[in-house]
Amino acid sequence: MESDVRMEILPARFGVALRLAAGQSVDIVNIHGTQAVDTWAFNDADMNEFLSLEHTRSRLSRVIPQVGDGLYTTRRRVILSMTADTSPGIHDTLLCACSPELYRELGCDPTHRSCEGNLHEALGKIGLTAFCTPAPLNLFMNVSVGANSEVIRDVPKAKPGDLVTLRAEIDAIVVLSACPQDVTPINGADCTPRDIGYLIV
């Protein structure tokens, strides 16, 4: 199958920065069905404009984007559209990327890999710099809001092979991080980060 041939593997615990021209899409494939993928997008022409979840929630009047929705930047332009989602549609826009400080709280070694570290490492590999760590779109991450405004974290509900497709609406840098969280069960009950597949179409 052609798409199998072209699918790239993002190894568990690592990140990658992808350059998408307007109109190109990336399929993000949850090979094992348990892996959360922190996702960022930047305007390729200006790294100071990036995917903003607070603007996206405002524009959509919904916490979780769905197929057909645009994802909005800090300047309220559509940078990506969610054009397909074969998963149950549960994604997180509320929680920060894991970071060295978060792993310190959890008692981990200071060298523990993190989504924040992956963002900056991946951008650095293509010669780019982000001036902050924007809030990520956490694909496949199972987070909900309870009746008393509590944030409820649960194991992913995605099935092996589920995918989300994001289409660039402007020339964009998309960064994916296969979340290295292995202390809490956000990447599955066995707390084991796993590879993610992706292909640009």
Added chain:
Amino acid sequence: MESDVRMEILPARFGVALRLAAGQSVDIVNIHGTQAVDTWAFNDADMNEFLSLEHTRSRLSRVIPQVGDGLYTTRRRVILSMTADTSPGIHDTLLCACSPELYRELGCDPTHRSCEGNLHEALGKIGLTAFCTPAPLNLFMNVSVGANSEVIRDVPKAKPGDLVTLRAEIDAIVVLSACPQDVTPINGADCTPRDIGYLIV
């Protein structure tokens, strides 16, 4: 009453940047009970570290902070604590500051004042620059999440004279904006921005 003597007025539609030493507090007084107040905090020693709602939601496991809670920075340190809240405790951490682009969407004149503009104007008046517009803590703004993850906006439930007290836990710059929104009823059913009171103690 001594506190009345010292209370400053933040005029409707404007912002102010306050320098708080660690241990100082600011009372934010909703004089009319209908006014949302966009609030930011920056580390006085490093403007690149600021109040992060995604880290705060992660650390508290709650969407809305309550009395006794710390508010966390991008580096996961407590920058402010909420030490008092005489309002019904409904505040928003989900929505962006209003911005020139948002008012353009609403058909307003491009010169319409905005919370984003107020943030940068207020910082500029004390010689500081923020390198982005962080997501604001929207005090007294009545936003909730519905069963289908919809964002529900409603008129404020605060009563005239309700106040929130925020204590600086590190030397901090706190910026307040009396939200200029006068198209939607987020500042009350009559869509009229009003003055806010504040005092540093």
